[in-house]
Amino acid sequence: MAAAMLILLAVDWLVLQHIVLPGFERMDDLHASEELKRVVSELENEQVLLDRFATDWSAWDDAYRFAKDHNTDFIAANLETKVMLDQHISLMWFLDPEGKTIWGRALNPDLPTPKPHPVFPGTSISADSPLIGIKEPDIGVKGILETPLGLMTVASRPIITSHIQGPLRGYLIVGKLLDGHRFSELGNRLGVKLSGAPASLLAPESSEMRLLSTLIPGDVKLVTDGNSSVQNAYASLFDLQGRPALLLKTDYERKHLMLGEGTLQIALWVLAASGLLLMAMSYLALRFYVSRPLTQLVQELKSLKTLRHDSPSLQSEGKGEVATVTREVKGMLDRIAYLSHIDTLTGLPNRASFSA
Numbered sequence: 001m002a003a004a005m006l007i008l009l010a011v012d013w014l015v016l017q018h019i020v021l022p023g024f025e026r027m028d029d030l031h032a033s034e035e036l037k038r039v040v041s042e043l044e045n046e047q048v049l050l051d052r053f054a055t056d057w058s059a060w061d062d063a064y065r066f067a068k069d070h071n072t073d074f075i076a077a078n079l080e081t082k083v084m085l086d087q088h089i090s091l092m093w094f095l096d097p098e099g100k101t102i103w104g105r106a107l108n109p110d111l112p113t114p115k116p117h118p119v120f121p122g123t124s125i126s127a128d129s130p131l132i133g134i135k136e137p138d139i140g141v142k143g144i145l146e147t148p149l150g151l152m153t154v155a156s157r158p159i160i161t162s163h164i165q166g167p168l169r170g171y172l173i174v175g176k177l178l179d180g181h182r183f184s185e186l187g188n189r190l191g192v193k194l195s196g197a198p199a200s201l202l203a204p205e206s207s208e209m210r211l212l213s214t215l216i217p218g219d220v221k222l223v224t225d226g227n228s229s230v231q232n233a234y235a236s237l238f239d240l241q242g243r244p245a246l247l248l249k250t251d252y253e254r255k256h257l258m259l260g261e262g263t264l265q266i267a268l269w270v271l272a273a274s275g276l277l278l279m280a281m282s283y284l285a286l287r288f289y290v291s292r293p294l295t296q297l298v299q300e301l302k303s304l305k306t307l308r309h310d311s312p313s314l315q316s317e318g319k320g321e322v323a324t325v326t327r328e329v330k331g332m333l334d335r336i337a338y339l340s341h342i343d344t345l346t347g348l349p350n351r352a353s354f355s356a
Helices: 001-057 060-070 072-078 080-085 179-188 207-214 255-307 321-339 351-355
Strands: 091-095 099-108 141-147 152-160 171-177 193-198 220-222 228-237 244-253
Touching: 001 141, 001 152, 001 179, 001 207, 001 220, 001 228, 001 244, 001 255, 060 072, 060 091, 060 099, 060 255, 141 228, 141 244, 141 321, 171 179, 179 193, 207 228
Parallel strands: none
Antiparallel strands: 091 099, 091 171, 141 152, 152 171, 193 244, 220 228, 228 244
């Protein structure tokens, strides 16, 4: 019975380990993937909001006149640093139709004392930049751009009138930094452990760079850390030229797997305890209902050797095969004992009955 119990526990362990536990792992994989997809969706949504901000400013008659006459009154009234700080904007850049700077400012709004970058933006933007390739008044460009200040989410819109009419007076580019502070704030808001690594800061032969080169838009790669309780999820964001620009990473605690492992351990202990209890009960039942009656039966049968019937009376109560056999043997022994003390011809007691 002990061997059968061990085999049963081994089979249960195999079933739990290879069928049930992988279900918990798949749940963790799904949650880790969904967490990172929420982060990507939130960053994409912020690009949309940034594009709306750029649209509001670029399709404005005052900004349209400023792009034409470069009047300083517009700068004093509308382009103070406070405007950028309130909107958490890292870049505001007015360009003429040829890509030359009309006015521009880049700063990190998360610093205690934000100051404009001394070099960026410069006097112009590259002529082949997709940010100034827009010719339609109601079409904009948004995406990720590597800048001297760091990686940014940017949106570019043509400067037109409030009635969405031209001719185009230039372009307005606005941007938000994608730095450690931004990832920390976003991770806290979404309840995830988030980090981001710009491609420009990754070593060419590093595992992160190799991973970044294999990811495609919308793809999520799951990697189990050396600590099996943590699941790492990776995704990439691409710049305006379609090149990998940012490697996103979330650390997901594999709660379901740990819960599953704990549950399986408890299940195995319960099965083992139940098996031991069942074995003990089976042993007691066999001893009380089978072994003891059979022992008494053997003693009665041994008494036939001396034609004596003075052994303890058989317990023949109950149901089952052992009780039935006991009753039959008991009846037979009683009959033998009776006949051994009675003369079969006369029915009177014989000599054995007087010497008994």
